[in-house]
Amino acid sequence: MATYREQRFRQPGAAERRLGLWVDRIGSGASGSRSETLRLLGQYAAVAIDEGAGRLLCPVTGEVPVRAGDVLVLTPQLPTAYWPEASWFSRWVVWNGPGAEELERLGYVSATEPLVHHAANAVNRAFFALVPLLQSEELAAVLQRRIVIETLVLELAHARRFSQQSHAQHDLGERVTAYLQRHFAQALPVATLAAEFGLSPGHFRRLFQAYCGTSPRAYVTGLRMARAKELLASGASIKETATAVGYPDVFYFMRVFRRAVGQPPGAYAAMNHTL
16 A cells, blocks of 8 residues: 655644644545555544444554544554544544643654554544634634543543453453353352452452453352353253252252252252253
């Protein structure tokens, strides 16, 4: 894919140059065409997808999906192309200056993470705050524009960090539940599980509850009861079933089964036995 280098740059005023950060332009509109060219913007931009869905293509992500509510955060030297699946409506804010470069060096903007999920409102707030300020070169307006951009950058940094944490939580949840599905018949106290994944018991419980909507103990019990029903239906005895799903005390197993399933294991086996 060819690469196009953007040539349009607004010349900042004297006060903007001294402050070191300025707005180049803002805009909004609908689009329905695919881009066949990577673009080097040469500036910083936040493009909010308000409606529709599409794709983002750049060297650091490859081609990835973009959904309504997402924001494309573009940096000067990152070539990108993005386009809607059918059509979308977007708003954008473009800024530049030594202060913008410093924000990137400090990590508020990341060239390696150009897609920020669920952050379109931050761009929309900045867009509408800038509308009445763009035509004024009064010192107050110049400073207000800088503050709007800095606030936008901060909000996008917070959204990116939250997205990273959510991804990490999802990844941990997937690994923990896969582990439990393999080992549910073993004794699995929370302290042992937490240590297995390098977490404190309290932190492990909170993350597990957030991901699964239930406690580790209740989740393991659910796995055990599901397997117990399969075994009982296949003709296994109550004692065999209890041992197989992690209950050496058969009477305790019977109490847990009745509480979870609503009937004793013998009655369940009689009603559901299959050859």
